[in-house]
Amino acid sequence: MGKSFLLRALAEVSGGLYVSAVAEEGVIAARRRFAADIARYAGIGPELFADADWESLLTTALDLTARQGRGLLVIDELPYWMAHSPQIPGLLQLLYDRSQAGQGPGGRVLICGSAMSVMNELLSGTKALRGRAAIDLRLRPFDLPTTAEHWGIVDPAAAFRVHAILGGSPGYRNLANVSPPQSVAELEGWAAATVLDARQALYSGSEAEYLLREDPRFTGSALHYAIINAVANGATSPAKIGALLEQSRSAMGRPIEALVSAGYLRYESDPLWERRPVISVVDPIVRFHNLITVPQRDLVETGRSAEAWRRSRPTFVSRVLGPHFEECARAWLRAHPRLSGDASQVTATVVNDRTGQAKHEIDVVAFDKRSGRAVIGLIGEAKATVVKRGTADLDRLENMKELLTRQGHDTSRSTLAIFSMEGFHADLLAAAGRRDDVLLVDLPTLFGQGGPAGG
Template sequence: MHKPERVLARDAEWSALAQFVEHPDNRMRLGVVSGRRRVGKSFLLRALAEVYGGLYVTAVAEEGVVPARRRFAGDIARYAGIGPELVADAGWESLLTTAIDLTARRNGLLVIDELPYWMAHSPELPGLLQLLYDQSQAGLGQERGRVIVCGSAISVMNELLSGTKALRGRASIDLRLQPFDLPTMARHWGVDDPAVAVRLHSVLGGAPGYRNLANVPAPRTLAELDGWVAATVLDPSQALFSGSEAEYLLREDPRFTGSSLHYAIINAVAQGATSPAKIGGLLEQPRGSLTRPIEALAGAGFLRYDHDPLWERRPVITVADPIVRFHNLIAVPQRDLVDTSRSAEAWRRAQPTFTARILGPHFEDCARAWLRAQDAGAGQVTATVVNDASGRAKHEIDVIALDKRSGRAVVTLIGEAKATITKRGVADLDRLDRLRALLAEQGHDTSSATLAVFSLEGFHADLKATADRRDDVILVDLPTLLK
């Protein structure tokens, strides 16, 4: 089945889900979809259920077990065209069996959205799905059933398929829905100015659900962006206020409800602590006591481990969600101004921090994402550090594409990505030439490496002329990143 036009992008995800539904196996099949709140899971799965004539049901937070079963029964009754009283008092096993049978007869599927809400009062649900699945595999019923369970509490969804949990080894698809990339986010918001798009993406990331929370039109110019930020993510009266959203995202996961330690860890990472030792230093706690909460935050998608395959050092820890990073770096330090309705002044004062600690790193992320989308043939695209023994210095490489082979890297691209207000010049290319030579001196293959300069503000004429004369140089400006 073709993806509906209203579903922007998501081609690979739709293809995987369609393949799941259309699989010729006549036995029951299970799928798991997860992703952070507002990433578009419900929108995508509603469209899938609609196209395939399926039944989409969603759990409700803080609803008791009896109202939840009755709500599910009502959804089943409407889908079947029968009176709700016929299934109103059924138990979970009977309701699941009925829903799967009904959807299977129409070659459709059953989607249970936000399953963790039901699991809070009915933890037996995964076990019941396991029972129905195993019975189908043994030829005892549930022919051609297709069931997708979905949730925003990533730690809960991860555990569904882990260890000795009921659904381990039974789900044929485990899809983690990601936020939109920079070009897709710009299309979703209707933003044509690349300078506005990259800044908006650095504040909110690519979660499409944020657009509906904004109480003012999307900004079209940089001047409008300043007013938009002050009126949304820095306005405590708005649903899109970064502080409310950051707290909501953390409380969404039952592992972290009300945990001051987890908030403190995220804040420390946003402030620049990139390792357990540095986090412990900021929090004045021993590193060993933070290992488990840091790993829990990473497993739930709040923190991210960025690995450097070139040197196999310990991974760098960063905040995964841009709006959480924005809150900790911009809203928290300017809290007095924000809380007294002086958001415009708070945003003005925060500009140096925003440029250096949010826009700069985010532009590097976008450059790496752009390169991955180009299918450059490299195994990994990341950032790294090169040690210059002669100069006793360390040089950061913002973008590097490589394949690691027996401890030796075959480097296909070395890039510099700087979100400065000035154009980039030949000095940047000279630096990349030097870095390529350093990598070669350390035993890595750079013979076919391309040098790439990514710029927020374009390039000086001398750099353009040099790039035109060389076949190993590419220049990537902001409009190119949005293509």
């Protein structure tokens, strides 16, 4: 995500002290490294702090940075220190309380870590730092326009496919050894030279295991690896995950909750009907790894990456591009709330048609719940197919609107929206232009290149 890059820059511009913990480093080595950073910051020899304990080191660092006026102490990758020195949050609490009482140095402390399971708990319950943090910030992946700018990709179609493979994490850009694709035609060569080249850093034999290594609480946990892989392959509930792993549903509860808390899995609820939430993988690269890389591993590892990509193209379109386009459509609508009547919730849902004994999936629905009844601001479809969308899609949305009305929801002001990766036929554009309740959103619009069509 670029956390360390931003923190170093912040410390530099504010005259602060930046220190970073090191994985698998013992307590003595860690304190000596911290002492050396303090000495370098103060412009003195490290021998003065060589044998200091944690409390003395933290006090000295705060005192020195506070003298800089806008004093700032940045501690990066704190969970690595906590692995061998769990008392550090308590010491920070002690120093904070002393400062508030005027009995110790002031200044500011910014702590950071990649292990979300550890960072999430620092301010929870009865933990030492609860109530003492001014801000709790989680860096999010880049959205579509920022990803395209970061990679230097002008073509929305190419940029969207890169985003579908790697997501919006900016750090992957530095791992690519070839220029980014500037068209869909160039994507095949780019993928074969990066994510499907066993010699390259973007290729991973087990992406879930690689990501979990960043979190000390999951290191070596084969069950957690297996759960992520099961979800990436389509298991969306504890029962389905347990069935794939030959485990009981009840045995899945705690490890799934831990992975959700750590940011590796997410619950996507359907609050329209208050059904049980669907479990999905947060990182697109994990989905790509399980659906594309693993099935084609023999071809990839024998140097036939181009063939691996050709064979996996149908899966890429249906199981990677399709779900990712739906997610991006919902994210875009959340960023433009006025288009859905300022609805408070945007999600996907399934509507039961009892008359026809069928279930209908709705890719995008925006609504407010009022006294058990939904006031629906928008009903939409998001299609990543290779064909343009036409009036048949609008007719289907009309049917979904009528069905929701029969089931007691307020659709009197609902907008009908069609999100299309390949654009729209002329008849649909003409029909939308004659109405004030239709919204057409293409791929360039998702990238901020123009606005939606429709009345």
